[in-house]
Amino acid sequence: MPEPVVRRLEELPWVEPPGHFRAYSKLLINPETADTERLDFRISLYPPKGLAADHVHREAEHVYYFLKGRGLLTLDGAPRLVEPGVAAWIPPGVWHQLENTGVEDLLFVVVTTPAGELPLEDGSSPPTPTLPREGGGSKKEEVHT
Numbered sequence: 001m002p003e004p005v006v007r008r009l010e011e012l013p014w015v016e017p018p019g020h021f022r023a024y025s026k027l028l029i030n031p032e033t034a035d036t037e038r039l040d041f042r043i044s045l046y047p048p049k050g051l052a053a054d055h056v057h058r059e060a061e062h063v064y065y066f067l068k069g070r071g072l073l074t075l076d077g078a079p080r081l082v083e084p085g086v087a088a089w090i091p092p093g094v095w096h097q098l099e100n101t102g103v104e105d106l107l108f109v110v111v112t113t114p115a116g117e118l119p120l121e122d123g124s125s126p127p128t129p130t131l132p133r134e135g136g137g138s139k140k141e142e143v144h145t
Helices: none
Strands: 024-029 040-046 051-055 061-068 071-075 078-082 087-090 096-100 106-113 130-132 138-140
Antiparallel strands (some): 130 138
16 A cells, blocks of 8 residues: 655755756655656746746646746647636647746646656656647657656
8 A cells, every 4th residue: 555645845856847947846746756656746936937848748637726926828829827826727738838927936736647747867858759730840749658
């Protein structure tokens, strides 16, 4: 039977995931910190101009819940304003980008399932194949399986 886990936010380091620029997360519960195979629960903080570059997931879906700040969440090319009290669900296959467009930190909770977003512990990253994007062209994708 898996062991329960209780973590304190202040005990964890901020990490900058691949494809994120001045955009940080604290990994509260995920397969590296708990006996879970499917869940990634984190708090993220993007200082002004922090950015998660446009990307898509084959299997993973996200829920974002915004606690502080203002930003622009672009879903399949459609920009949406995010601010405290806003929740967003991003299903697999939807291209998404998040940028802090405000003057204060953008703070939000992220739930991802299945888990598997960060580089492997040995420092290597998951493969990043080029996939076609609707409307032509191609984009790099972080593979999240």
